[in-house]
Amino acid sequence: MTGTAVEARQRVRARPPVRAVRARRGGRVPDGLTGWGFVAPATLIVLGLSIFPAVWAFLLSLQDWNGFSAAEPVGLDNYREMAADPDLAAAALHTLLYTALFVPASVLLGLGLAVTLNRRIVLVGVYRTLIFLPFVVSAAATGILTTYLFNPQFGLVNNVLRVVGLPQQGWLEDPHQAMVVIAIMSLWGQAAFTTVIYLAALQDIPAELSEAARVDGANPWQSFWHVTFPQLAPVTVFVAIWQSIQAIQLFDLVYTTTRGGPLQATETIVYYLWTLAFRELEFGYASAVAYGLFAVTLAITIGVTVYSRRSTVGGPR
Amino acid sequence: MTLLATPARPAHRPEERPPRRRRRTAWWHLVLVPVAVLFATPFVQMLLTSLTPESEINRFPPRFVPSSITLDGYAKLFGETDILLWTGNTILVSVVAVGSHLILCSLAGYGFARLKFPGRHVGFGLILATIMIPTQLLMVPTYVMFARVGLIDTLAAAMVPWLASVFGIFLMRQFFLSLPAELEEAAVLDGCSRWGTFWRIILPLARPALATLAIFTLLSSWNDLVWPLIAINDPNAFTLQLGITNFQGARRTDWSLLMASNVVATLPLILFFVFAQKQFIATMTFTGVKG
Structure with missing residues (x-):
């Protein structure tokens, strides 16, 4: 994914950055031992904690195992069970709802904030700091803050509503609102990320472009949507994919606010997966669900990338 | 682009900056002040x-600002809890994570960037491919693996x-x-070994990248919750995040203590952010850190 971020930004630039000369001319070639000596420790750790368990997870997904008794091979039964699991379907629906709330909002918020912060006005540094600061706050801390701010009895949000004369809400205790609250607090914590990415991209766009548009008589709104925004298309695609993957994997904030409640209204796929694995000890079935999630993530990434490549051909750029 | 092909007001001169531009910036504060207040609240x-x-928190109607200030929450937090x-x-x-990341990832990064050895393309390709694997897929087998070697x-x-990462x-x-090579x-021509070159010449030049890496690792390891939640049940081995999450269940109504623990868990990173903002932003630009 990091590669995509860098590539996306580089595609935005008008001029490709000058690449350092990489060719090694005639120098001594160190023997394989030195090379592996450099890379082996990190490589072993990274592969040992990813590829090895990933393969193991696949084998587990073909078994019925609780971690203690003997594992029983069940073939593809776990995957068949997934199709008929109403809890999984519900969790998928909740995850979809959160994704639909969070991704467009975070992309638009990031874009809006970046455009606003990308100008030389007094105090812009202070605004930036305040908007970026939530990014360093952990999910655990955000969870405690959320339960306090949105507490129906004494929380700040209901208190403000009371003062301005609006009806009190249940927030995290209301099955219809809990996910919205989680999305709002995710936005608070993550707006910095999309904003920073868009800010960097905006600074890569040559100022002459929008100046030319203004000279040609476009108003600021037209010049933004017809000149600046198309330039940002690769970044928008990257940010949308990235935030979707984050949204699909939502767990932390659910755990630290509602623990899946009320009435399982905030039980996301990963929360369900965690319950299966570490509460019900269904290691086999949980691994199958994890592979299902993996497949969906992969499909979205590939789908969005292919679609955006195709639709930008002959587009405004 | 077709829109721009029809000049509406060709009389404009490009060198001239519109004189009203400076005053217009004041309007942006009308947008930014409420946003900043919302984010700071x-x-x-x-x-x-x-x-x-304690007596003021649960009262109704609630107050926006307490009538008096007390350090009771902090006293209780440090006196009664771990x-x-x-x-x-x-x-x-975090210290182990950052230290190990800086050493192992710069070694590996240098090896893959500069050294020629058999299998380097396959090795780096495999490492990059693991980006696609979601961490949720790895939770169960990693837990079983750690349990077998007694790490749980x-x-x-x-x-x-957190010893090393693909990102690093x-x-x-x-x-x-x-x-430049x-x-x-x-x-090397002067007779310096590869290791010597790396430690004496290359690494001192890598300070900006090392700063980015250190921030990424600090932020991720300090704030990590999911994995400690799975792997650690013994309160003596709790991390800060795990501890304060646990408070939420155990001390549900003890809000001043809960918020004091929140301040303790968050303040170090906030101070760090304020002082190293530039490096933080560079780190965020490079990738999405929060996972």
């Missing part, structure tokens, strides 16, 4: 609540996953690729 609430006397132990645990985990319920369980290797490799060639 949770922090203000966190601090105020941590200083509010917060200091957990803070120590988290500091230990130890602080080491929280450290091992990739970041350092990209950085070393951008350095002549630097090290000269050193």
Whole structure:
């Protein structure tokens, strides 16, 4: 994914950055031992904690195992069970709802904030700091803050509503609102990320472009949507994919606010997966669900990338 | 682009800046002030609540600002709970994570960027491919693996996953690729070994990339919750995040203590952010850190 971020930004630039000369001319070639000596420790750790368990997870997904008794091979039964699991379907629906709330909002918020912060006005540094600061706050801390701010009895949000004369809400205790609250607090914590990415991209766009548009008589709104925004298309695609993957994997904030409640209204796929694995000890079935999630993530990434490549051909750029 | 092909007001001269532009910027504050207030409110609430006397928190109607300020929440937090132990645990985990990341990832990044050895393309390709694997897929087998070697319920369980990362290797490799190769060639020609060149010539040049890497690792390891939650059930080995999450269930109504613990868990990173903002932003630009 990091590669995509860098590539996306580089595609935005008008001029490709000058690449350092990489060719090694005639120098001594160190023997394989030195090379592996450099890379082996990190490589072993990274592969040992990813590829090895990933393969193991696949084998587990073909078994019925609780971690203690003997594992029983069940073939593809776990995957068949997934199709008929109403809890999984519900969790998928909740995850979809959160994704639909969070991704467009975070992309638009990031874009809006970046455009606003990308100008030389007094105090812009202070605004930036305040908007970026939530990014360093952990999910655990955000969870405690959320339960306090949105507490129906004494929380700040209901208190403000009371003062301005609006009806009190249940927030995290209301099955219809809990996910919205989680999305709002995710936005608070993550707006910095999309904003920073868009800010960097905006600074890569040559100022002459929008100046030319203004000279040609476009108003600021037209010049933004017809000149600046198309330039940002690769970044928008990257940010949308990235935030979707984050949204699909939502767990932390659910755990630290509602623990899946009320009435399982905030039980996301990963929360369900965690319950299966570490509460019900269904290691086999949980691994199958994890592979299902993996497949969906992969499909979205590939789908969005292919679609955006195709639709930008002959587009405004 | 077709829109721009029809000039509406060709009389405009490009060199001339519109004179009203400067005054217009004032309007942006009308947008930015409310946004900044919204973003800052949770922090203000966190601090105020941590200083509010217990009797005032649950009263109705609630007050926006406490009538008096007390350190009771902090006294209780440090006196009655293991917060200091957990803070120590988290500091230990983060120090090991950052130290190990800086050493192992810069070694590997340099190796993959500059050295020729059999299998380097396959190795780096495999490492990059693992980006696609979601961490949720790895939870169960990693837990079983750690249980078999006796790491569960130890602080080491929280450290091992942060010893090195794809992000770190990739970041350092990209950085070393951008350095001119002549630097090290000269050193090698002068009889310096590869290791010597790396430690004496290359690494001192890599400070900006190392700063980015250190921030990424600090932020991720300090704030990590999911993995410690799975791997550690022993309160003596709790990390700070795990400890304060646990408070939520155990001390549900003890809001001044809860918020005081929030301040303790968050303040170090906030201070760090304020002082190293530029590097933080560079880190965020390079990738999405929060996972």
